[in-house]
Amino acid sequence: MAENDLVRLRPIDVAKVWGTALGQLIDLWRTALTAVMELGSGEQPIPADQSNRFSVPSADGRMPRLTARNLVGETFNQQLDGGAVVFTQKGSGPGSVTVECSINEAFRPAQGGAYIQGDTYTGQVVIEGGTVVATVRLDAGS
Amino acid sequence: MTNATSRYVPPDEKRSVIENAILAFRPDVAPQYGWDPPPTPQQALADLGAATNIPRLVKHRRLIDGLRRSSAEDRAGFDDQARSILAATLEQGLPEDSHQSMADRAKRRLDEAAEAPGEEWLQPRHSQLWVEGTNDIFRFTTHERTFEACNDEQVVPKATPDGELVQSRLIIAQFWSELPPAAFRRYVDPRNWPQCSPFWRAMQPLGPVVRRANGYDGDFAETVNIMTETLTVPLHIGFRVLPDQSRVWTRFNISRAFYDQFPGTPVNVDTGTVSAESVPGGPAPTRVRATKYLNWRDRGRPDLTALACDFGWADLMEEMADGCAQGVPADGGQAERTVTGGAKTSADAAVSQLVEAVTTQWQQGIGENRPYLEQMMGRFTGSSWDAGWINDLLDMGLVTARRYGNIASDVRRFADSLRDIPRERDGHG
Numbered sequence: 001m002a003e004n005d006l007v008r009l010r011p012i013d014v015a016k017v018w019g020t021a022l023g024q025l026i027d028l029w030r031t032a033l034t035a036v037m038e039l040g041s042g043e044q045p046i047p048a049d050q051s052n053r054f055s056v057p058s059a060d061g062r063m064p065r066l067t068a069r070n071l072v073g074e075t076f077n078q079q080l081d082g083g084a085v086v087f088t089q090k091g092s093g094p095g096s097v098t099v100e101c102s103i104n105e106a107f108r109p110a111q112g113g114a115y116i117q118g119d120t121y122t123g124q125v126v127i128e129g130g131t132v133v134a135t136v137r138l139d140a141g142s
Numbered sequence: 143m144t145n146a147t148s149r150y151v152p153p154d155e156k157r158s159v160i161e162n163a164i165l166a167f168r169p170d171v172a173p174q175y176g177w178d179p180p181p182t183p184q185q186a187l188a189d190l191g192a193a194t195n196i197p198r199l200v201k202h203r204r205l206i207d208g209l210r211r212s213s214a215e216d217r218a219g220f221d222d223q224a225r226s227i228l229a230a231t232l233e234q235g236l237p238e239d240s241h242q243s244m245a246d247r248a249k250r251r252l253d254e255a256a257e258a259p260g261e262e263w264l265q266p267r268h269s270q271l272w273v274e275g276t277n278d279i280f281r282f283t284t285h286e287r288t289f290e291a292c293n294d295e296q297v298v299p300k301a302t303p304d305g306e307l308v309q310s311r312l313i314i315a316q317f318w319s320e321l322p323p324a325a326f327r328r329y330v331d332p333r334n335w336p337q338c339s340p341f342w343r344a345m346q347p348l349g350p351v352v353r354r355a356n357g358y359d360g361d362f363a364e365t366v367n368i369m370t371e372t373l374t375v376p377l378h379i380g381f382r383v384l385p386d387q388s389r390v391w392t393r394f395n396i397s398r399a400f401y402d403q404f405p406g407t408p409v410n411v412d413t414g415t416v417s418a419e420s421v422p423g424g425p426a427p428t429r430v431r432a433t434k435y436l437n438w439r440d441r442g443r444p445d446l447t448a449l450a451c452d453f454g455w456a457d458l459m460e461e462m463a464d465g466c467a468q469g470v471p472a473d474g475g476q477a478e479r480t481v482t483g484g485a486k487t488s489a490d491a492a493v494s495q496l497v498e499a500v501t502t503q504w505q506q507g508i509g510e511n512r513p514y515l516e517q518m519m520g521r522f523t524g525s526s527w528d529a530g531w532i533n534d535l536l537d538m539g540l541v542t543a544r545r546y547g548n549i550a551s552d553v554r555r556f557a558d559s560l561r562d563i564p565r566e567r568d569g570h571g
Contacts, residue, residue, distance in 0.1 A: 017529040024536035031543040036550070048415070050298055050312065075380040075393040076359075105299045106307055115301050118395035118413040119380075132544070142300040142310075142395055142413040142435065 031131060047137065048120040051102040053090065054134040056127065058097045063089040064127045066099065068136065073119030080121050080140070081109060101125065103140035116141035148230070151193045157340035159193050160200065161369055162186040164452050167208040174444045175369040183208060183216070187223035191230055198231040199286050200460050206272060207264035209256035217256060225249055233281060244279045251275040266290050284320050284426045291315035291459055292451030300435050302410040303401045310411040310437040311447050315459045318426035324387040326418035326430055329462035331381055332362065332392055339458040343367050348376060348400050357382040361397045363404070368446055368453045375412050376400035391417035409447070411437035432459055489560065499552040507545035511538045
């Protein structure tokens, strides 16, 4: 790159890039930290129950926006829309909230039939930005 | 004192003996099912104690439950039968004086469990009190020590085949075992339930059973006998075994394909799971658990789901814990072979699973990074460099960090699998 090319970078562009980069660095730091904790956590396997509980970092003391994805039945391999999962805040601590999630049995899948096939559904819970904050195993359907 | 000679009781009689031991202390229930007059507690306990093929776990649980439901005055009248059951379930071959002294101690602990605070029926805390107080006397096995049945206090909404949401009773029973999950394969497979529990009459296939690499799928008519009632429910069943044998399970749901062909089916929700799986960190390597959701739709008959914990469901677990997993010589041998071979297979399978998981993460990570890489390269081809390459690089870093997080989870699971293998081997010499 020639030196005169560098001059063409406007300060506003540079500010935009580094402003975004700052947010990305924070995300990267949190994700790396989560990865290291994951290795050393020795967490218990997730029980397959009617509901699961987990903790997530809070957003201003409130439950962040959570989405379930990649829900698949362990036995019959049916996929289930993440919209079927209901999240409820059950408690809060310093910097985190306890969330309970379960599957809304009234949910009607758009594809694959008019009812939720009875199975244990495993999937991930993500916050905005796509960071996985929990893996869930939920009994649902009939 | 009412006496009964110790003997093997055939399945139908065995069911009656267990039912009598329940109904004798629940006189309100018996008339609803034409079981009138109910048996006397003395006779019911004497028969229970005399049946040599009823597991000790069942005898103790029935005894505690029955005594808790009785007044202190009535309890005194059952002392002889209670002592007899306790003495018969002690370790065999003890010296006479030692035997008598242990039976006396057990009786004192029994009285404490019968009088302990709480509901008038047997609850998990009473079982715990009993096990902790008498473990030195009976030397309980892991499954006896950890047996929890039956919790049916929760109701949850479930959809019927007609799509209506109804409040369904959730029934949970579980125990832990030193045996690996594969040892419970025989019990977890519903086709064997009629041989495991006298409450199950038949599991009749309603169509072809579809074999799969890891199990089978099929529709079955399940017939269960409880007291004077015979209940038949069409079920869709999926039976599965994980390749590394770390989990064996059955999922059952009401068969929507056959439901209309069974208009007499008294339930419209009958779904759940029976599983045996390796769970690190528990009191033993394997957790065996049965969950069942039931809703009774036949308002013209007494709601049997309220009794499912006592009649049938817990019994199936008790039988499985004691007999179905080990009781039949042919399958016992098979279970042994599976177990011995299973340890070696588990290590191999765990390595394969880790390799596959790591490779998948790398492949998916490369795919996920591709658009960022393309975007970044594009920033260098214009008349000037676009400083946004910094953001692209950080996006790729984020993807990589996430993927390594997933790999870390896989490594941890791998370590857990390896940790459990020596325990499985130790448990089987």
